[in-house]
Amino acid sequence: MLLQNKLLTISLCIFMPSLMTACQSGSPESTQSAKETSEIAVTDKVIASSSDSVKQGTAQAWTISTKSKNNHFDGILECQQAPSVGDFQNCQLQLSQSENPVDDASLAIDGGMKAHGHGLPTQPKMLAVEGQAGVYKIDGLKFSMPGAWTVGFLIKANGVNDQLIFDFIV
C-alpha cells in the first residue's frame, strides 16, 4: 500500500538547495536554536554480532535534546532510528523539570518545514507510556521530504505552559 524508501532518508542530505532556501526565507531562529539549544546525538544501541551487522544494518537510536522556550522543561526527542522520509517514525519524548520526570503533562505536537512553508504531513498523537515516568510516545509522525524540519510541543504541566522546539535535518 505504501511505498517506503529508507535510502532517501540519508540521501537527502545532499539537498543543498532546500538548505539555501531555508536561509533565504529567513529562519535564523531555527538555525540558531539548532546550534545553540539542540544537541544531536547518534548512539549505537544494538549492534548484531559481527557477521550480521552489515546485512541487518545497525539499529541506531537517535536523540536530540533541548530546553523549553521559557526554560521550564527539558525535553529529549528519541527515535529508534534517525528520522527518515516516508515511513512512520518510532519516536518518544522524555519530559523533565529540574531533572524530575514530568507525568500527566498535556502535550500537543506540531511542526513542519519553515523553508517550504508547510506543516507536518500527518497529525501525530501523544500518548503517555505506562510505567515510564515522563515518557510520551509519539504516534503517527512522518516526514514527507528531506531537508530541515521542526517538531515542536506545546506543554501544559505542573501549572505552567511552555514550548519545546526541535530543529533537525531529515
Next chain:
Amino acid sequence: MNTNPITSHFQWSLLKCFCSCVIAVFISGCDQEPQDSQMLQKNVKADQIVWSDAEKVLLQSLSIRNLPGVGLDSSNRYQLNPDAIKLGKQLFFDTKLSSTGTISCASCHQPDNQFIDGKRVALAVGEGTRNTPSLLGASHQQWFFWDGRKDSAWSQALEPLENPVEHNLTRIEVIKKVLVNPEYKNSYRQIFTELPSQQALDSWPSAAKPNGDLASLKLWKSLPIESRKEINRVFSNIGKSLAAYETTLKFPVSRFDGYLDSLKTTELGSASVDTPNNEPSKHAVSGFTDNEKAGLQLFIGKAACVSCHHSPLLSSQHFQNVATGIPGKDTGRAMVAEAQRWDVFNCLGEYSDAPKDDCKDLTFMKNNRHELSGSFKVPSLRNVINTAPYMHDGRYQSLAEAVKHYANPPDTKLIEHHMPMITLDEREQKRLVDFLKTL
C-alpha cells in the same frame, strides 16, 4: 517493506560523513551561500557531470528496481486472486456498467493510450472538472484521485460508477447489472463465495443510493440496515475485483532506469566516476545525453524537484501546494480530508479487510482545512511524457509549460505555496524537460 541491497554499512557511514558536512554548512549560517552556488555553478557543464557518492545513492533510490511488482493492499484480500483479476478486467471494459450503455472505465482510462483520455478534463455522461490520470502503477498509490479522497484502489473504483458525469449508476444498479450476467455471476460466486439471493436482488430499489438526491436517499434509508450492508458488501467486492485488475497495470522500465542500471555497472568496474569516456554512446538505450544529465542534476539539485517527486514512484504520496488551487473552485485536499474519515469504504470501515494497524495513514491523516487549502497529491512523474495534459485540471498541454510553472514561483506573501524559491532560466527549463522525457 522493500529492503535495498545498496544500503550497505559502508554507505551509511559515508553518507553520515557527507551529511555532517552539509549540516555544518547549514548551521554555520547563510553567509556561506556564495560558496554553495559556486559549487553548483561548477557542475553546470553537462559533459563534466560527476555524481558524488551521496548523489549516486539518491539516484538509485529513484530506480524502478526498488519498486515491488505490486503495491500490496491489506484492505483488499482479493487483490492478487487470479479470478478477481479476470473479473475485474472484464468489468473494466464493460460499457453496460453505465446509464447510457456506452461508458466503461476504459472509455477514459484507455489501454492503448497509457490509460488516459488525453483530454484536459474528463468527459463521459457529463463533463468533469479534473484531468484523467494514468492507471499505470496504480497499485502503488497511497491515496487515490488528485485530492487523495480515497485510501484504496477498491474504494476508489466505486466512485466513478456512481458519479453522475461518469458511469452514472446507483450501487444497486451496478450490482444488478453485474449479477445478471451468468459468467460474472459465476466468477463472483467463486471468488466471494456468497451471493445475494434473487429475492433480495429483486427487492432492492434500483434508484436507491446514499449519496444522490433526496429521493434516492429516502429510498436508501427505507431499506433495512442489513440490506444496506449487504449491498455495500457486494458493491465493495466489485471494487475489489477492479482493484485486482489494476495490480496488473505496471510502469514500463524507463530509459532513466536504464541509465541508473548503467551507473551501477560502471561502479562495479574500477572507475566509479561517470565520464563521457566510460559511458555508453549517447543514444544507446541506457545512455543519457548531456542535456538529460544536466536536467537530472537540476532535478535532484538546484531545482529541488526531488523533494516532492522522490522514491521510485517519483512521488512522495503526500499533499503539497504548488499554487495550482483555485479558491472558490478547486482547493484540492482541503475539500475532502474531513469527510474521508467517515467514508464507509475507507481502510477502517467494515468492508475493509485490513487490521486496524495497517490504516495508520488514515488514522493520522491531517485534516486541517486551512493548512491543506490548495494542496494536491504529488503525482508520479513516471511515463510523464506520455500523459499530457498536466496538473489536476489539465491546464498545461506540454512538459515545457509544466516546468515553466516552477521557473519563477510567486512570492509566498502573495500566494501560499510550497515550491522552492528558485529561478530557472530557459536553458535550465529545457534541460529539465529533456530529463523528464526519459522517465
